[in-house]
Amino acid sequence: MCFCDFDGDGEMELIIGSPDSELRIFKNDLMRAELLETDAVIVLQEFDRNRFGYALANGTVGMYHQDQRLWRIKSKSVITAILPYPNNDMITCVWNSGKIDVRSINENGEVVCRDSTLTGQTVIAGFTSMMNNDDELEFTVVTAEGKVHGYNNSKPKELVDKTQETLHLFGQKKHNLLIELSNFEQEEQLSESEKEKDFRIPIGTSVECKLFVSKSDRNLYLVLEASHEVCIRGVIAFAEGLFEGESYIWIPKLIEGNGDRVQIPIITEKDMANEIHIRTFLGPQESNKLSVFETALSIPRFARFCVLQTEDAFSTPKSYVEVSIKIRNQRILDWVMDTFLIDIDYPIDPEEDLMEIRFLGLASKRDQELCIKHFQSDGKTIIYHKCMETAGNIIQSLCDYFVIDTLEAHAEFPDKFAEVEEICNELDSMYDVRDRLTTDLTEKQTLLMEVVVRAEDAIVIDDL
Template structure:
């Protein structure tokens, strides 16, 4: 019990903010280091933590050793995996493969080709699966166990930029959480996507910071923490985060910023609980070593020029006396309350004439807020209208991800009439529900004091579509998805679209219902039709964009709590494109292998000619050296041309695979639950079995067809 108390004591001190980060060591790797390519690893049995980093010259260097790994492919990321007996294996991701290397035995455990490359790693176990290495690529995730078997594969909506493993729903089983440039954080349970979290910029960093919480960082400098689908807090900075570390405990997380700042924040509220420490350089990577005693753990910060600095927690020698700080805080609160009391007293002492000179607005003035569709310009407008003919002087709207900078200020250039009406265009960029917090400033045109009205308005998820009355010149989209539904269609439509419930289209008693929508900015040329047959309990959604259609199916399932749904999809142009990609896949792969072999042959010939030319100079045979250098110039040009051809073919292959994975992912979203997961599994199995001709049938009719 005494030992346990000694271990728990630092945790209690940390919670009270009595520890600071202090520098402990500094050295240089003498190489420029790539961003996010440094890890702390135990490379031999019974060894200590050692820094492993990737240099700008594509070498893997190890601290305090002269050995290094030379990789022919361009390295993108690096991590460690506990696949060896008592020590770590180094996991290297390149443009075309994954390499797992045992430094202690100087042996490659396994090497596997990944056609679209590896952008990031996550190592651990998800759900009931054994620990494995998850590789994030272009719209696909690959998983390899310790023997190198490909035991996991699924697709996502965009490129994977970062991943982490966390018990997201606190059910005792881990989930895989990924971030993408399309502003979304996706959570996978096994290989089935469980939820999507919409953010305001590209997700660049994810890290589990406690058992059921994970931290995230965006490209615009925002950091925050999620617990399940609830965002506990977020802050926005002008700087960007290089790394988020689970250090030193589950109550605190450490943020390392690219400009050199390091701070420890409370997981539950984001408050800074340690003094900031600064480095003098551009931070490209950071890692942490852990210990049962937080005072023995440390952080390693790697700068772009190869300098390495270490920090550890140390108890403050002198506890700061916060008495004066508390006195100042309560003094400020007292001052604010006295000012507010003075304003009330002045209000009571003013006469009616003085109030009239201040041009106050009438009592009972209200501001009505509603959405209005401009059918001519195909735009959605937020209209504010004040009663009693009171002028609206300005409007400030705060909406996450809706406007650039997350806020919008409207000030009329010229008042028309009474100026009691404001029309503000709303242009949603994504199919996501959003909350707008609106502040309207009312007052006479020459008044110096304005009245502030605060209100909130929700932007429906599919606000980019507006309901139209019946039109004879309507052109129905050719693509559709059909599924069984016994739910009340109008409830979901009213919740998810901007509609007028008094429209003639809302005929609740009709046996067959058809709702026609037209796309608003920025989708002015899109058309949408939803048909519902009450007798057959079937619903059809006609729309040419499979991604938007999938979002609607998922929204319907979420609204009505449907956990399993099959469907029949007809998106002929898209499925023809998938069939074309599948037909070219083998040819592109064979061509890539042939170009790679030719390039390696030409590179070997260049090296051989260069050695012979240098030998000729060494034996003073200048004539032969001239001939060899002339030949070397021609061979170098041929090698460059071969490299360019291989690069172009590789880029085309990657783009085709990415497009195919995107089509599979969008087709799976046309189903819900297990039927959607089976789409991905069946397509993967068909590709593995070289049975590509049935993939289009799977995408159209489902895996059970």
Template sequence: MDGDQTPEEQIEIGDQEQNPQLDDNVELTIAFKFSLDQRVMEGCIISAVLEPRGQSTIVAVSVTNKIIIKDTEASLNITETIRCIAAAPFGEGYDCIIIGTDASVICYDVHNNLTVFRNDVPDGVNCFAYGKLGDNEEAIYCGGNCCIWGFDRYGANTYWTVTGDQVTTMCLSDYDGDGETELVIGSPDFEIRVFKNDLMRAELMETDEITSLSHVAAGCFAYSLNNGTIGTYVLKERQWRIKSKSNVSKIFNFEEEGLMVVVWKQGKVDLRFAHNGEVLSRHSVSNIVASATLMKRGDEDMVTVVGLDGKITGFQIQKATHGAIDKTQQLIREFGQKKHNLMMELSNYEQEEQLTEQERAGDFRIPADTDVAVLFVVNCESQLLSLRVEASHDIPIRGVLIFAEGLFDGESYIWIPPNEHQSRSTIDIPLVIDKDSTNDLHTKVFLGHVDSNKLMVMENTRILPRFCRFTLLKDEYAKFFFMPTGYIKFEINTKAAKLSDWVQESFTIDSSLVEMFDDAEGEFKFMGLRPKHDQSLMFKISHAQKTFEIYHDSIETMGAIVQSYASFFQIQDMECVAHFPDVFKEATEILEELEPMTEVRDRLTAELQERQTAVREVIIRAEDAIAIDNIPDARKCYIRLKANDAAARQAANLRIFQKYSEIFRWNNQDRCVKSLRRLNKIIENCARLRVGEPGRQIVSSCRSAISEDNKQIITKVLQYGASSQ
């Protein structure tokens, strides 16, 4: 076990062959130490080659919002608040610094001391990723609030798409093993989203906010969560994960394929195998880590860890002199533990064989053929889903341990019977489902008579269906059905021949009722279970018209159902007609609000720029007057400077703080960003109601309509699809 894990935390390892080419006889050693002599901002540290044929150097952002470069006295002053920085090879043989602020993205060429481009990003930039995405040329990708922007080396906008939440981290990795890289993004809503070009390819549900993503090997990317979990995905499947008490600062690949470095905020630095998470070497620094990066020194890559106090420690990888001995001792300990466990088990069998018949009768023996059934049951009266555990031969259940990530607090649940239920052989454990996601329930059931001092442990695994909070409604419970107002309608695909298979896999439904979906025709009503028991679902199928209608009021859930349906039957492209009156009304209201808000923002921005230009002009005149010893004119210029500076400050305050009307009770810029974020969310939800190219066209058509100020067609596109234009 790792030193940063609690006793109950385990490593989950998927099936994967060991890589014989990896050398596990390596370790991290300290190569250098120095200090920037300034406190730095968390997460804002990179290494870059800033001069032609130059050496890699450290670039960081100080807590005073300045960009500092190691071994130089100069610093870059940015008027906007810096959120993140990156390096991109936009120069001729050197890197440019990419700066993400709360309002724009700036590309700065240190070698030529010029700004290559500066593009406005209304909702700010939270993170960067540089590289080649699919068929696109290499570009810098910027993650914002519900949008992703891509800019080439000249600042041209080459990519734009929307996503469901803020983008807090991103990386480029070959997710599906097709030889082309996909864009993998992480968000605070616990989801990892994978984009193939500008179309979302997959959603991976995790148990906490995604804090870091990194490509670490071919077809493999690593992730970390806010609760201290780290792990990897290899070709769509999660291979392993480790939950720690610490939080991760940075993850990246190092030296060779198959190795990854994990830098923890508390100062630990781990060198691990990417395919199973095994630690090869561990080191630490004494200060709290701000971030880490790889820095070239000669031909060797150095793991460079930067503390919040500006102290920098560099690590190199080298052959370990004691690794073989440590590995042998570890194997001896493991085999010794296995031997001890087997000897204890053998001793128990020998003691049992020596028991007499009378002793056996008083020993409350459990029959060898005892079985435990674990199944899902629905209480329609209370609209509650429960996990039922039944033990055969009326053997009392003394306790149940359930592990399911994201379902329970702490990811586990323990049931111990109260005194009055010590002899029960059947129990029901209520399940409260908040999210539509497939989950594995691993159960350990402890069986034994009340007076027995020995317990039998039975293990079982059940898969919780993705839409388990819906169950097929029986006629006697029709009062629990609420007719939804939202629906989608699409043509029945020839691939979707056996609907019962998909329904049985995705919903909570009695096996005896599944057959009715084989030749489905008519209406099928589903009741919502707690906590969202007031949300009903209905299928309306007509083979004569070859149409499939799904009624439900939550557009997010509807999108998940459509994607599940298409994925199960391997449908590549699917168009639909959508009807969500409340959502489309909200989109219309946002579009109507955006135009005056944008006009006010543009007017105030132009006024501010005009005032700033006047200030710069007066400064130049004053300096010229001093240079020719014309003190009276210089005095007049400085008087004008004071007045223009006050006017510029007033314009800036108006742009930032003024309330423009009784409708907008808060800052116009803030309201504009929130409205754009909600509009992007609506566009993404409507795109997920389609599959493949029709979904991608929804995003691109809405983007074109917004850029061309043709907002009146957006609602029509959301409802009828891009082909309706």
């Protein structure tokens, strides 16, 4: 945890990172905001100008400005400490592998300098201090062997000539451009027959990416389809917190038909928006040269639900949350379109007083119903769902979308209330047992005191 002026009002807020991958910001005794990450939060560090740094158990380190993430990077190592050093516009990352790097906060976390002298040693702590009493900030790291290493930001006596470094950089760019030019020249010299022998894909080939919900198994799929019936030889998808290891590799064991269509299952465990970066490898089956197409696809926050048509069977859950939001149905529908999987041509009339949209859970939420009702006349909005956490996330999403700071809610969760009542009853029985044990113990203590007194009396009588 750490303290940070999160909202810029001059007062410190408490930021807590939890094992359930959430950052919670508290102002006094109220939760001000909640930010969802992809793994357990292990390090938090305050910076000035409403900024704070964080690190996760999976090796991710990043920076927030209020509730907006500025940047994040990931490493195979795990962060031991984040330090505001050498100034508040720089962040020093101390990794458990012994690596130390200084990054610029304003330049998307770009590395300014790094130190590898401790590589191979396990670093267990890092902190800033003023060791020499000269008002010069230093930082210290401690290794598992008990060794302590100190670092300071000493300025070089002479300016380093960067001419050679600049020449090397431009020389590398020149080399890359010459290779590219050579490829174009070789392309122009090839005849049509040579191009056909080279198994090239047709000009204008594209890859279409979309999300598809299978009604048979109620699963969400990422569908890739190549034009001109070009075979898809492989797919690499990157998404934080979506795939194990944050990447998914698909290579067909056996290509069926043209092989121009691929379905990849998507299982989301949390209610969070995500973006999949996809690299698709295209080429004829006989070719050993592949063309790479890069695309990106956004997944809405509540992709664990698919919309149901009016004629589909549906059982309204008994649990619900009721709030009052005086907003037109059309704006509620815009929010649903933005955060749920729903077709643009979904048959609904936003001008009616009651707008009702029904959903069914997919994969991790399989067969869990969700219903959203909104009355345009009085603004009453009801979220029917049995999971309290998901219902709370939906209410929070509504508030974020319509910029609502305060919202009164009435919740009814019979199963949860019954569970709490059962726990209270168990506690009552435990309290009864504790009282009986206390009474028995008191009686035993009284009996013991009587036995001791009688024994002392017997000793005195024997002495007489």
